[in-house]
Amino acid sequence: MMITESTIPLFVAIPLAGAFLTAMLKRVKGIPDTLGVMSTICTFVMSVFAVMRLDIGERLLSNIGFWGGFSEVFGKIVGIQLVMDGLTSFMLVVVNLVAFIVAIYSVNYMTRYTAKWQFYSLFLLMVAGMNGVIITGDLFNLFVFLEIASLASYALVAFGTGKRELEASFKYAVMGGVGSLLILLGIIFLYSNTGTLNMGDMAVILSEQGMPSIIYLVFGLFLMGFGLKAALVPFHAWLPDAHPSAPAPISAMLSGVLIKALGVYAICRIFFNVFGFPEQISSLLMTLGAISMGVGALVALRQWDMKRLLAYSSISQVGYIMLGIGIGTPLAIAGALFHLFNHSIFKSLLFLDSGAVEYATHTRDLKQMGGLSKRMPITSTTTLIGAMSLAGIPPFAGFWSKLLIIVAAVQANHFGYAIWAVIISIITIGYVLKITRFAFLGTLRKRFSDIREVPAFMRISLIVLALICIFGGLLILPAIRGGFIGQAVSALLMGKGA
Amino acid sequence: MDAHMPYLLCTILFCIGIYGILAKRNIIKIILGIVIAEYAVNLFLILVAYKAGGRAPIFDTLENGQLIQPSAMVDPLPHALVLTSIVIGLATTAFMIALAIRLYGKYGTFDITRMRELRG
Amino acid sequence: MSKEHGDGMSVIVKTVTRLTVGLIFLYGIYIVLHGHLTPGGGFAGGVIIALSFINLELAFGKRTSGKIFSKSATSLVESFGAVMFLAIALLGLQWGGFFTNFLHPDGDPGMLVSAGTIPLSNIAISLKVGAGIFGIFLTLIVLQKFESEKK
Numbered sequence: 001m002m003i004t005e006s007t008i009p010l011f012v013a014i015p016l017a018g019a020f021l022t023a024m025l026k027r028v029k030g031i032p033d034t035l036g037v038m039s040t041i042c043t044f045v046m047s048v049f050a051v052m053r054l055d056i057g058e059r060l061l062s063n064i065g066f067w068g069g070f071s072e073v074f075g076k077i078v079g080i081q082l083v084m085d086g087l088t089s090f091m092l093v094v095v096n097l098v099a100f101i102v103a104i105y106s107v108n109y110m111t112r113y114t115a116k117w118q119f120y121s122l123f124l125l126m127v128a129g130m131n132g133v134i135i136t137g138d139l140f141n142l143f144v145f146l147e148i149a150s151l152a153s154y155a156l157v158a159f160g161t162g163k164r165e166l167e168a169s170f171k172y173a174v175m176g177g178v179g180s181l182l183i184l185l186g187i188i189f190l191y192s193n194t195g196t197l198n199m200g201d202m203a204v205i206l207s208e209q210g211m212p213s214i215i216y217l218v219f220g221l222f223l224m225g226f227g228l229k230a231a232l233v234p235f236h237a238w239l240p241d242a243h244p245s246a247p248a249p250i251s252a253m254l255s256g257v258l259i260k261a262l263g264v265y266a267i268c269r270i271f272f273n274v275f276g277f278p279e280q281i282s283s284l285l286m287t288l289g290a291i292s293m294g295v296g297a298l299v300a301l302r303q304w305d306m307k308r309l310l311a312y313s314s315i316s317q318v319g320y321i322m323l324g325i326g327i328g329t330p331l332a333i334a335g336a337l338f339h340l341f342n343h344s345i346f347k348s349l350l351f352l353d354s355g356a357v358e359y360a361t362h363t364r365d366l367k368q369m370g371g372l373s374k375r376m377p378i379t380s381t382t383t384l385i386g387a388m389s390l391a392g393i394p395p396f397a398g399f400w401s402k403l404l405i406i407v408a409a410v411q412a413n414h415f416g417y418a419i420w421a422v423i424i425s426i427i428t429i430g431y432v433l434k435i436t437r438f439a440f441l442g443t444l445r446k447r448f449s450d451i452r453e454v455p456a457f458m459r460i461s462l463i464v465l466a467l468i469c470i471f472g473g474l475l476i477l478p479a480i481r482g483g484f485i486g487q488a489v490s491a492l493l494m495g496k497g498a
Numbered sequence: 499m500d501a502h503m504p505y506l507l508c509t510i511l512f513c514i515g516i517y518g519i520l521a522k523r524n525i526i527k528i529i530l531g532i533v534i535a536e537y538a539v540n541l542f543l544i545l546v547a548y549k550a551g552g553r554a555p556i557f558d559t560l561e562n563g564q565l566i567q568p569s570a571m572v573d574p575l576p577h578a579l580v581l582t583s584i585v586i587g588l589a590t591t592a593f594m595i596a597l598a599i600r601l602y603g604k605y606g607t608f609d610i611t612r613m614r615e616l617r618g
Numbered sequence: 619m620s621k622e623h624g625d626g627m628s629v630i631v632k633t634v635t636r637l638t639v640g641l642i643f644l645y646g647i648y649i650v651l652h653g654h655l656t657p658g659g660g661f662a663g664g665v666i667i668a669l670s671f672i673n674l675e676l677a678f679g680k681r682t683s684g685k686i687f688s689k690s691a692t693s694l695v696e697s698f699g700a701v702m703f704l705a706i707a708l709l710g711l712q713w714g715g716f717f718t719n720f721l722h723p724d725g726d727p728g729m730l731v732s733a734g735t736i737p738l739s740n741i742a743i744s745l746k747v748g749a750g751i752f753g754i755f756l757t758l759i760v761l762q763k764f765e766s767e768k769k
Contacts, residue, residue, distance in 0.1 A: 009707075013704060013707065013708060016700075016704060017701065017704050017708075020697045020700040020701050020704070021697075021701065023693065023696075023697040024694060024697040024698065024701065140579055140582075144582060144586070147586045147590075151586075151589055151590065151593065154593060155593065158597060161600065162604075163604045163605065163615055164615050166597060166600055166601050166604060167601065167613050167615060169597060170525070170594070170597050170598075170601060173590070173593065173594055173597065174519065174528060174532065174594070177532050177536075177590055177594075178516075178519065178532070178535075181532075181535055181536060181539055184539050184543075184583065185539055185542070188539070188542060188543050188546060191546065191576070192546040197575075556656075581661060585661060585747075588751075592754045592758075595758065596757065596758060599758065
């Protein structure tokens with residue numbers, strides 16, 4: 001199957017069609033599962049084809065409705081454009097891979113909740129929204145898809161409708177709503193200044209006419225708004241409540257891809273390709289990243305709830321990615337994007353594992369677990385692999401990406417940040433050991449003596465993610481890296497140099 | 499100063515909305531704060547489109563038989579954006595009200611200082 | 619005096635509703651169909667159509683109108699509207715791009731039958747928005763019977 005310009009919108013159209021067909025055909029037995037898995041398989045396969053097709057620096061453009069044909073009307077771009085370049089195809093692979101595996105996992109896990117078709121409908125809407133954010137080339141269209149994905153995620157966090165889920169979802173909804181308002185304000189200021197909403201046009205206009213003085217207000221608004229979606233530190237307060245309360249596959253999606261596709265990707269795209277990358281943003285992102293790393297790791301040490309610990313760890317790892325992006329050299333951006341890929345894989349794996357533990361033992365409290373490795377071998381092995389990748393132990397994938405970021409920090413003469421990153425790595429090993437020791441090693445309690453390993457689909461998804469963790473380290477070899485991550489890096493840096 | 503009055507109104511409305519979100523304890527008042535702030539941002543977007551002495555962006559004929567030129571019209575793009583934004587605001591409000599009803603069913607009160615199950 | 623109305627509102631409200639709700643519905647359809655000529659279009663027309671149904675539900679009470687407008691019918695119409703909209707968009711792929719306006723050259727601007735697929739998209743959007751808002755209303759009044767669980 002060839003990826004051409006006209007197949008770009010299918011990344012959004014297929015999950016959207018799946019979501020509404022699931023809502024229509026909800027009485028037919030087995031339809032929600034099949035539609036969910038089929039839609040995510042389609043988008044995942046298409047995204048792999050997209051990566052293979054693009055060379056470095058190449059871009060595919062598609063005008064919605066074919067307005068203006070192949071040329072521009074009145075010298076400007078009219079209508080909404082969809083763009084597929086290196087960064088887009090990289091993010092598409094990350095999002096759709098995790099979505100596909102989570103869809104398989106949910107076939108078994110969601111039998112405990114009553115309305116499975118509602119889950120798959122909302123889940124496919126969220127995937128459609130995230131794909132839309134990634135492929136769009138128009139600023140307001142980005143806002144619309146961001147809202148679609150955010151609303152679907154608010155509803156999914158409250159899926160269990162217990163007391164805590166509702167409270168966490170309300171908090172998340174209010175904070176997310178304020179973040180979206182700040183983003184919309186920034187978009188309005190940019191539109192009134194440049195007269196266009198197309199990101200490519202806006203970059204040309206801003207670089208020709210120089211930055212108007214209102215641009216600093218727009219920086220602040222975008223950093224606050226997208227920082228809230230990405231859970232950077234002053235704006236992270238919704239994450240430790242929302243991620244544990246969601247059902248386990250949704251925690252994996254939220255922590256693994258949503259905060260990256262909506263938050264980190266949007267910050268990268270806008271600050272590199274639209275604004276060119278000014279000096280103040282670089283130091284600000286590095287500072288915020290370093291603070292996130294510290295707060296996340298230190299508070300994670302104190303947690304006894306398994307999923308809450310993993311949620312704080314997400315804040316810490318997104319701090320690493322922000323540090324890498326803030327440094328701005330090609331090696332640092334490659335390290336940050338590689339760490340984004342790795343973190344999606346192993347954090348999803350760890351959240352799915354915690355879901356498996358909860359499925360079997362009906363508890364999330366680390367103080368009440370112990371010795372589960374005797375009865376649940378696959379879960380404990382995959383958790384061990386994911387945990388070692390998170391802690392940065394060679395030869396697992398997490399080690400290589402953290403190494404790239406630290407080396408890039410040293411090369412750019414930011415020795416303080418490099419030492420801070422190493423210290424936080426050591427603290428990361430600390431809380432990783434906490435999970436492993438309390439949940440899986442030790443003696444098995446009597447009331448857990450007859451638990452069994454989790455069902456087949458869940459096992460398959462855990463094993464696949466663990467294998468990617470092990471072999472993901474191969475991505476650092478220059479031959480493979482150039483094709484996959486190198487495209488993304490060059491797509492970002494084209495905006496910076498120009 | 500007269501030309502800037504509507505922008506001042508937008509700022510005041512937005513500040514009232516943010517005050518409602520931050521300082522009120524009742525869930526319904528927090529939701530109202532979000533709604534008011536949302537309206538303030540939509541109003542600001544419409545004001546950006548205004549051109550002094552412009553007409554509505556519909557093709558029509560003047561009295562002397564000529565068509566109205568596009569350069570004499572108000573910018574129509576923000577009108578479409580505001581329509582989309584209003585619908586998004588409606589969806590968010592509907593979702594939060596449904597959450598508020600269910601929260602009342604579980605906790606028995608609308609006061610958010612009583613809802614402190616998650617902590618740490 | 620007010621015991622004779624069963625459930626729903628009083629006799630005056632019911633009589634006036636019977637007379638006006640058809641007009642409101644017709645007005646909503648008018649706004650939807652002329653969406654490419656006058657302001658309005660799918661969203662606004664859909665909301666007005668939903669308001670006519672809400673009017674019926676409010677005036678005649680939950681039990682009587684619940685038999686006619688059920689939640690599953692509303693959900694079906696809503697999803698059908700969305701699928702129709704996506705189908706129009708995907709059909710456009712064959713003629714050039716996503717959302718291409720096929721059926722283009724009929725009629726001239728200013729007439730009702732012009733502008734290709736835009737009226738069809740308006741109808742699909744009005745189905746979805748109308749059913750959506752009516753569905754929100756149904757869900758919110760059904761939740762009313764929650765008793766608060768004291769801690």
